[in-house]
Amino acid sequence: MPASAEEQRINVGVAELTCxxxxxxxxxxxxxxxxxxxxxxxxxxxxxxxxxxxxFDDQAANPDMIIEAVxxxxxPAEVLQAGES
Numbered sequence: 001m002p003a004s005a006e007e008q009r010i011n012v013g014v015a016e017l018t019c020x021x022x023x024x025x026x027x028x029x030x031x032x033x034x035x036x037x038x039x040x041x042x043x044x045x046x047x048x049x050x051x052x053x054x055x056f057d058d059q060a061a062n063p064d065m066i067i068e069a070v071x072x073x074x075x076p077a078e079v080l081q082a083g084e085s
Contacts, residue, residue, distance in 0.1 A: 005059035009039065009071070012052045012063075013079040014070060023050065029069040035060040049078060 012030070017023050023041070030036050035057035042051045054066060063079045070077035 002013060005057045006047075007055050008058045009055050010034055010066070012013055012051065012070070013044070013049065013078050013080045014068060015049050015076040017050050017075070018048045021047075025073055026052070026075055028068055029073045029075075030054060033061050033065050033069050035067050036066060 013025050017026065018072070026037055027041075030038060030052065036057045038052055039055050040053040042053075044050050056062075056066070067077050067079065
């Protein structure tokens with residue numbers, strides 16, 4: 001019996017967001033991963049940083065796929081633990 005899919009949410013910290021196009025590029029890269037939806041975005045306290053709240057189906061995607069998509073577009077990214085920004 002296959003495991004049922006569940007929605008997962010993670011916070012992804014991204015750096016080098018120095019212009020509006022940067023945020024658009026990162027969001028498009030994340031949405032290129034199957035089932036990924038961006039739930040929220042918060043600008044970071046430091047210039048050029050931000051946190052994306054990302055939801056995805058854990059049967060179709062995983063955090064590594066999301067991070068790799070952002071890295072492939074030239075932006076440093078990492079999964080943040082709860083409370084980090």
